[in-house]
Amino acid sequence: xxxxxxxxxxxxxxxxxxxxxxxxxxxxxxxxxxxxxxxxxxxxxxxxxxxxxxxxxxxxxxxxxxxxxxxxxxxxxxxxxxxxxxxxxxxxxxxxxxxxxxxxxxxxxxxxxxxxxxxxxxxxxxxxxxxxxxxxxxxxxxxxxxxxxxxxxxxxxxxxxxxxxxxxxxxxxxxxxxxxxxxxxxxxxxxxxxxxxxxxxxxxxxxxxxxxxxxxxxxxxxxxxxxxxxxxxxxxxxxxxxxxxxxxxxxxxxxxxxxxxxxxxxxxxxxxxxxxxxxxxxxxxxxxxxxxxxxxxxxxxxxxxxxxxxxxxxxxxxxxxxxxxxxxxxxxxxxxxxxxxxxxxxxxxxxxxxxxx
Numbered sequence: 305x306x307x308x309x310x311x312x313x314x315x316x317x318x319x320x321x322x323x324x325x326x327x328x329x330x331x332x333x334x335x336x337x338x339x340x341x342x343x344x345x346x347x348x349x350x351x352x353x354x355x356x357x358x359x360x361x362x363x364x365x366x367x368x369x370x371x372x373x374x375x376x377x378x379x380x381x382x383x384x385x386x387x388x389x390x391x392x393x394x395x396x397x398x399x400x401x402x403x404x405x406x407x408x409x410x411x412x413x414x415x416x417x418x419x420x421x422x423x424x425x426x427x428x429x430x431x432x433x434x435x436x437x438x439x440x441x442x443x444x445x446x447x448x449x450x451x452x453x454x455x456x457x458x459x460x461x462x463x464x465x466x467x468x469x470x471x472x473x474x475x476x477x478x479x480x481x482x483x484x485x486x487x488x489x490x491x492x493x494x495x496x497x498x499x500x501x502x503x504x505x506x507x508x509x510x511x512x513x514x515x516x517x518x519x520x521x522x523x524x525x526x527x528x529x530x531x532x533x534x535x536x537x538x539x540x541x542x543x544x545x546x547x548x549x550x551x552x553x554x555x556x557x558x559x560x561x562x563x564x565x566x567x568x569x570x571x572x573x574x575x576x577x578x579x580x581x582x583x584x585x586x587x588x589x590x591x592x593x594x595x596x597x598x599x600x601x602x603x604x605x606x607x608x609x610x611x612x613x614x615x616x617x618x619x620x621x622x623x624x625x626x627x628x629x630x631x632x633x634x635x636x637x638x639x640x641x642x643x644x645x646x647x648x649x650x651x652x653x654x655x656x657x658x659x660x661x
Contacts, residue, residue, distance in 0.1 A: 538606050561579075573645065
């Protein structure tokens with residue numbers, strides 16, 4: 305099954321214009337895929353040994369070539385999200401066979417886009433859950449000598465609630481909007497920075513497990529990274545971005561809007577009202593209800609979640625009807641393209657400009 309998933313990942317990425325693994329100085333061949341790869345063993349920033357697979361540190365010659373045209377598109381976004389939200393994955397319940405397939409899929413995308421495992425592998429095993437469950441953690445080292453030891457997290461949870469009470473004979477809660485959509489954003493961001501190597505600060509790309517069990521994946525990892533004395537600057541989390549806001553003056557909202565100057569910085573870099581304030585988000589205390597919050601608690605650094613779900617524009621939350629065909633893939637691709645230059649400027653700013661009030 306893993307081999308089939310690897311082929312499926314490759315077919316999606318190659319069909320949508322993904323960057324192929326470089327074969328320069330290759331020394332070994334993968335017996336399952338037939339791809340020639342290079343394997344180096346180096347110290348990871350966590351202090352553990354990590355294997356780098358096909359990891360060239362060369363930057364793309366001209367980052368501006370990506371800025372001139374849209375990096376992501378609806379076809380690619382649809383390919384990623386449709387697999388994560390497919391019936392085959394059975395709702396991606398933490399510890400299930402379905403979420404294992406999602407984990408293998410994510411591993412393939414990380415490898416294809418030259419992210420390193422932050423720990424010994426891409427899998428960070430949860431210590432606070434009663435079944436084998438994994439956060440998926442890849443990273444791209446910063447290219448600036450003075451800033452590379454500072455980290456930015458770009459994250460989303462990739463688990464969902466699995467099988468629930470049937471409706472019309474369907475018991476699979478596919479979780480397309482919640483949160484295959486946010487996971488797709490993170491994977492497209494990983495593709496961009498993996499391709500360009502344009503980040504001065506280091507970036508951790510994290511797909512959290514067991515969010516639906518009470519933020520267990522992010523609680524586990526925040527504690528673990530704190531114990532490693534990680535110099536964490538900022539957490540940008542994405543949750544339920546599959547359908548656009550309606551009749552709003554902004555594109556997305558940030559939880560904990562009034563706690564920091566994140567929105568102002570983002571909007572300045574975007575040159576538009578990209579991030580706004582949703583009163584309902586404050587009313588329902590969404591700041592504490594997604595994977596940004598454990599990092600806020602452990603590190604006391606700006607940690608926010610972006611969303612386009614406002615409780616009126618999507619009525620399939622935690623239902624079997626949360627399926628891929630309801631997602632607006634062009635909206636999602638546009639959101640990826642809007643955030644890329646913003647995140648690039650944030651991770652490359654000479655000072656930590658985003659701060660709590």
